[in-house]
Amino acid sequence: MFNKQDDTAQQKLISVINKLIGIIVVLIIALISMPFIFEYANQPAAKKEEKEIAGNGAKTDAANYWTAPDVSSITDAKQKQQVEYGKQLIAHTAKYLGPNGSVLKISNGLNCQNCHLQAGTAVFGNNYGSVASLYPKFRARSGGIENIYKRVNDCFERSLNGKAIDTAGNEMQAIVSYINFLGSNVPKGKKAEGSGFKDVAFLDRAADPEKGLTVYAAKCQSCHQSTGEGVFNADKTEYIYPAMWEKNSFNDGAGLYRISNFAKYVKYNMPQGVTYNNTQLTDEEAWDVAAFVVSQPRPHINVPKDWPDKSKKPVDHPFGPYTDNFSEEQHKFGPFKPIVQEQKKSEEAAKEKNVTASIK
Numbered sequence: 001m002f003n004k005q006d007d008t009a010q011q012k013l014i015s016v017i018n019k020l021i022g023i024i025v026v027l028i029i030a031l032i033s034m035p036f037i038f039e040y041a042n043q044p045a046a047k048k049e050e051k052e053i054a055g056n057g058a059k060t061d062a063a064n065y066w067t068a069p070d071v072s073s074i075t076d077a078k079q080k081q082q083v084e085y086g087k088q089l090i091a092h093t094a095k096y097l098g099p100n101g102s103v104l105k106i107s108n109g110l111n112c113q114n115c116h117l118q119a120g121t122a123v124f125g126n127n128y129g130s131v132a133s134l135y136p137k138f139r140a141r142s143g144g145i146e147n148i149y150k151r152v153n154d155c156f157e158r159s160l161n162g163k164a165i166d167t168a169g170n171e172m173q174a175i176v177s178y179i180n181f182l183g184s185n186v187p188k189g190k191k192a193e194g195s196g197f198k199d200v201a202f203l204d205r206a207a208d209p210e211k212g213l214t215v216y217a218a219k220c221q222s223c224h225q226s227t228g229e230g231v232f233n234a235d236k237t238e239y240i241y242p243a244m245w246e247k248n249s250f251n252d253g254a255g256l257y258r259i260s261n262f263a264k265y266v267k268y269n270m271p272q273g274v275t276y277n278n279t280q281l282t283d284e285e286a287w288d289v290a291a292f293v294v295s296q297p298r299p300h301i302n303v304p305k306d307w308p309d310k311s312k313k314p315v316d317h318p319f320g321p322y323t324d325n326f327s328e329e330q331h332k333f334g335p336f337k338p339i340v341q342e343q344k345k346s347e348e349a350a351k352e353k354n355v356t357a358s359i360k
C-alpha cells in the first residue's frame with residue numbers, strides 16, 4: 001500500500017500526463033489540418049463560393065468572370081467626367097437620344113443597357129468586357145475590319161432602329177471612352193471570361209412560335225405587355241419595360257433578331273432578375289419564346305451589303321440567299337443541327353480541295 005503522500009504525488013503526475021496528452025492531440029490535429037486551411041484561405045473568392053455552392057448541389061462554373069473596373073478609381077478629372085457621361089448614355093440612352101431625347105432625337109426609346117445589362121458589365125448579360133481588347137476586328141457581317149465607333153453605330157442603326165451618330169461628337173466620344181475604360185483591365189487580344197452571351201444548346205426540333213406564345217403569356221407579358229409595346233415612364237423619356245416588337249423595337253437587321261442570340265439573352269437574363277447562375281427558363285422555353293418574338297411585326301432595315309461572303313452567314317441568319325440548300329424557314333427556326341453538319345462537311349471539302357491544289 002502507498003501512503004497518503006505517495007498517493008497525491010501519483011495523482012498529480014497522472015493529471016500532468018493527461019494534460020500533456022491533451023495538448024499533443026490538439027497540436028497534431030492542428031498540424032494535419034494546416035494545409036487545408038491554407039489552401040482554402042488562398043483560393044480566389046469566386047472559387048470559394050463555387051465550392052460552397054457545389055456543396056449544396058447547385059450548378060457551378062469554374063471560370064473567374066471578368067468584373068468591370070470602378071469608375072471612381074479614375075484620377076484624371078476630365079477623363080472621369082467623360083467616362084461618367086458615357087455610362088449615363090449607355091444606361092439612359094433614350095433620355096439623351098430617344099424620341100424625346102434632350103440632345104438628339106435619333107433612336108427608338110430603348111437604352112443600350114436594356115440589352116447590355118448593368119451598363120454593359122453583367123456576366124453573360126452581353127457585357128462590353130472584350131470590346132476594347134478585341135476591336136478593331138474583322139466582322140463577317142460587313143466583310144471588313146470594324147472599329148468600336150462602327151460597332152456602336154451598328155447598334156444605333158439596328159438595335160435602336162435609329163441613326164448613326166457623329167463619331168467626333170461628345171456623345172460618341174463619351175460612349176467609346178466608357179467602353180475602353182471597362183476593358184482597360186483586359187489584355188489586348190484576350191477575351192474577358194463571361195463577356196457577350198452564354199451558349200444555349202441547339203434543340204433537335206425547330207423552335208415553335210406557338211409554344212413560345214404560351215411562355216410569353218406566362219412569363220413575359222406582365223412587363224413587356226401582350227401588345228409587345230412595353231411600358232414608358234410617366235414623362236415618356238425612357239422605358240420601364242422595353243418594347244419587344246412593333247415600331248419602337250429593334251429592327252430585323254439587329255443581332256437580337258437572330259433567334260440564337262435572343263435565346264441566349266433570355267435564358268440567362270430574363271425574366272428580370274435572372275442571372276447566368278440562377279435561371280428560370282428551360283432551353284426549350286428560351287428557343288420557343290425567341291421564335292414567338294421574332295415572328296411578330298417589327299421595323300425593317302435595308303442592308304444589301306451585309307454578309308458579302310454568303311458562306312459566312314450564321315446558321316440562324318434568317319435571310320437568303322445561302323450557299324446551302326436549307327430554306328429561310330429552317331435558317332430562322334431550326335432545326336439547326338443538320339445545317340451545322342452540312343457546314344462542317346463543306347468546310348472540310350474546301351480544305352481538302354486546298355490541299356490537293358497545293359500538291360498539284
Ligand code: HEC
Nearest residue numbers: 110111112114115130131151152155156159250255256261
Ligand atoms: C435590342 C438589343 C440591343 C440594344 C438596345 C443594344 N445592343 Fe449592342 N448588341 C446587341 C447584341 C445582340 C450584340 C451582339 C451581336 C452579335 O454578336 O451578333 C451587340 C453587340 C454590341 C457591341 C459589340 C460587343 C462585342 O463584344 O463585340 C457593342 C460595342 C454594342 N453592342 C454597343 C451598343 C451600344 C453603344 C448600344 C446603345 C446605343 C447598344 N449596343 C444597344 C444588342 C443590343
Ligand code: HEC
Nearest residue numbers: 113114115219220223240241242243244266270271272289
Ligand atoms: C418583371 C418584369 C419583366 C419580365 C417578367 C420580363 N422582362 Fe424582359 N426586360 C425587363 C426589363 C426591365 C428589361 C430592361 C433591363 C434593363 O434595362 O436593365 C427587359 C429587357 C428585355 C429584353 C431586351 C430589350 C428589348 O426589349 O428588346 C428582352 C429581349 C426581354 N426583356 C425579353 C423577355 C422575355 C422573353 C421575357 C419572358 C421570358 C421577359 N423579358 C420577362 C423586364 C421584364
